[in-house]
Amino acid sequence: MSPAPQTRLLDKVRDKIRLKHYSIRTEEAYTSWIKRYILFHGKRHPKDMGKNEIEAYLTHLATRRNVAASTQNQAFSALLFLYNEVLEIDIDGEIKAFRAKKPVRLPTVMTVDETQRVLAAMTGQYLIMAQLLYGGGLRAIECLRLRVKDVDSGLNQIVVRDGKGQKDRITIFPDVAKEKLREHLAQRKALHESDLADDVGSVYLPNALAIKYKNADKEWGWQYVFPSSGLSVDPRSGIRRRHHLHEKTLNRAVYKARKLAGIIKPVTCHTFRHSFATHLLEAGYDIRTIQDLLGHKDVSTTMIYTHVLNKGELAVRSPLDIHAQNPKSQ
Numbered sequence: 001m002s003p004a005p006q007t008r009l010l011d012k013v014r015d016k017i018r019l020k021h022y023s024i025r026t027e028e029a030y031t032s033w034i035k036r037y038i039l040f041h042g043k044r045h046p047k048d049m050g051k052n053e054i055e056a057y058l059t060h061l062a063t064r065r066n067v068a069a070s071t072q073n074q075a076f077s078a079l080l081f082l083y084n085e086v087l088e089i090d091i092d093g094e095i096k097a098f099r100a101k102k103p104v105r106l107p108t109v110m111t112v113d114e115t116q117r118v119l120a121a122m123t124g125q126y127l128i129m130a131q132l133l134y135g136g137g138l139r140a141i142e143c144l145r146l147r148v149k150d151v152d153s154g155l156n157q158i159v160v161r162d163g164k165g166q167k168d169r170i171t172i173f174p175d176v177a178k179e180k181l182r183e184h185l186a187q188r189k190a191l192h193e194s195d196l197a198d199d200v201g202s203v204y205l206p207n208a209l210a211i212k213y214k215n216a217d218k219e220w221g222w223q224y225v226f227p228s229s230g231l232s233v234d235p236r237s238g239i240r241r242r243h244h245l246h247e248k249t250l251n252r253a254v255y256k257a258r259k260l261a262g263i264i265k266p267v268t269c270h271t272f273r274h275s276f277a278t279h280l281l282e283a284g285y286d287i288r289t290i291q292d293l294l295g296h297k298d299v300s301t302t303m304i305y306t307h308v309l310n311k312g313e314l315a316v317r318s319p320l321d322i323h324a325q326n327p328k329s330q
Contacts, residue, residue: 033078058097069102107274121260126253133272135174140269149221169295277305
């Protein structure tokens with residue numbers, strides 16, 4: 001059997017992705033979708049296919065695989081990247097595939113009491129991370145990717161680098177987390193110095209900064225705030241060093257804390273971010289300010305939190321409660 005046509009093609013895809021400084025998670029997702037697309041069409045080379053094959057595959061994902069709209073959109077983005085950026089083939093006209101319906105769901109939000117109960121059930125660095133998720137509205141991956149230099153207690157702010165949409169933003173550094181984080185960083189610095197002594201103290205730097213700033217990858221300010229407990233080999237460079245904690249470890253810690261706190265509703269890392277926005281709205285903060293803190297491109301994305309408020313100007317009282325307090329109006 002002849003080798004699948006995607007072998008060398010995927011190397012070209014990876015090279016293009018790295019040239020554009022996309023994250024390794026995007027690289028893994030795009031190459032996976034492109035490989036599935038090729039296999040779906042009997043290992044035909046993508047240059048011999050086009051709009052009709054893309055439509056057929058996207059329709060298959062929606063009707064046969066029953067994938068979510070966001071999943072189908074990711075697959076579509078991967079294929080557009082393949083044709084536009086790698087093969088340099090323009091896909092003319094609108095893609096008329098059957099599109100998965102995007103459900104309209106309200107975010108799960110904890111009350112202030114529930115949030116405090118979950119936090120009380122957490123300890124160590126996972127407590128600090130959860131405090132930053134809730135206190136600063138961070139996404140889980142943004143928290144895990146924090147560098148020492150981007151946590152500024154003097155200016156009372158956290159700088160989120162290369163967030164969603166490859167945008168930087170500034171958010172709140174909660175006072176409650178400062179002392180625990182200071183102690184954590186002291187231990188982290190000792191670990192970094194030990195790594196340097198063992199010649200494994202470098203850290204991954206984005207956008208070729210390691211070439212531009214020699215030895216910056218070994219400087220304290222560039223190190224991850226929440227490093228992994230062990231060393232690993234960087235899949236791109238092949239260098240053995242210490243990466244940040246894996247997202248799964250934080251997810252497991254939050255799940256365990258939810259169980260210990262006796263919270264019935266599903267609570268994930270992202271629930272802290274939802275609660276951050278909702279509780280700020282409840283406290284009377286401006287929607288535009290919250291939009292900036294969350295890093296939302298469009299205020300309509302932030303507006304969804306107005307629908308989960310349990311008090312405030314948008315609240316509507318149940319007629320059962322109104323008439324219970326005013327029986328004469330019946």
